[in-house]
Amino acid sequence: AQKVTQAQTEISVVEKEDVTLDCVYETRDTTYYLFWYKQPPSGELVFLIRRNSFDEQNEISGRYSWNFQKSTSSFNFTITASQVVDSAVYFCALRNNNAGNMLTFGGGTRLMVKP
Amino acid sequence: EPEVTQTPSHQVTQMGQEVILRCVPISNHLYFYWYRQILGQKVEFLVSFYNNEISEKSEIFDDQFSVERPDGSNFTLKIRSTKLEDSAMYFCASSEGQGKETQYFGPGTRLLVL
Numbered sequence: 040a041q042k043v044t045q046a047q048t049e050i051s052v053v054e055k056e057d058v059t060l061d062c063v064y065e066t067r068d069t070t071y072y073l074f075w076y077k078q079p080p081s082g083e084l085v086f087l088i089r090r091n092s093f094d095e096q097n098e099i100s101g102r103y104s105w106n107f108q109k110s111t112s113s114f115n116f117t118i119t120a121s122q123v124v125d126s127a128v129y130f131c132a133l134r135n136n137n138a139g140n141m142l143t144f145g146g147g148t149r150l151m152v153k154p
Numbered sequence: 155e156p157e158v159t160q161t162p163s164h165q166v167t168q169m170g171q172e173v174i175l176r177c178v179p180i181s182n183h184l185y186f187y188w189y190r191q192i193l194g195q196k197v198e199f200l201v202s203f204y205n206n207e208i209s210e211k212s213e214i215f216d217d218q219f220s221v222e223r224p225d226g227s228n229f230t231l232k233i234r235s236t237k238l239e240d241s242a243m244y245f246c247a248s249s250e251g252q253g254k255e256t257q258y259f260g261p262g263t264r265l266l267v268l
Contacts, residue, residue, distance in 0.1 A: 074256070083259065083260070086258055130196070130197060134255060140185055140187070140257075141202060143199070
């Protein structure tokens with residue numbers, strides 16, 4: 040069985056603050072893939088990043104960074120110097136290598152960035 | 155940049171009616187998926203489709219649902235005899251294939267069953 044938990048249901052920050060969205064996952068597989076998707080108010084799901092279980096290097100893309108730690112089964116997402124346009128629901132998702140292609144999503148974290 | 159498209163963007167139907175949701179996956183992708191998101195809840199997997207057949211389905215995907223690739227570009231989800239609880243956003247997604255794990259999602263169809 041696989042499970043993704045995003046304990047923070049809602050976070051509110053003021054523009055330019057840094058914010059970290061937590062994601063904890065459970066899986067019995069040794070090979071798996073982790074994802075983050077952004078769902079802006081318009082409703083679509085926008086792919087942000089994919090991480091393979093055998094690659095624990097952290098990644099930075101502009102104001103976004105991801106911290107993958109297998110030891111704690113976490114794949115956290117940090118937005119530096121947040122902007123109002125970052126306001127959205129962010130979903131973490133997991134795909135096991137041996138469980139077909141289905142993505143298991145966490146419950147999402149609603150991020151509100153206030154001016 | 156290639157993207158997944160879905161039609162219609164919104165659909166309102168009466169309980170008991172059949173609906174067909176349409177998707178055009180990214181052209182060189184081989185795997186296709188349907189997910190749904192009940193308002194305010196998480197995104198849930200329904201079904202995956204590869205090589206003209208269902209490769210995986212969830213418990214939600216019962217006999218009320220069916221999928222089809224009627225031609226080389228479209229991928230459809232049919233919901234027979236809709237129920238109130240089928241009201242949700244339905245997302246289509248596609249991925250390139252083995253070793254190319256990222257699923258790209260369409261903008262969704264918001265279905266409202268009255």
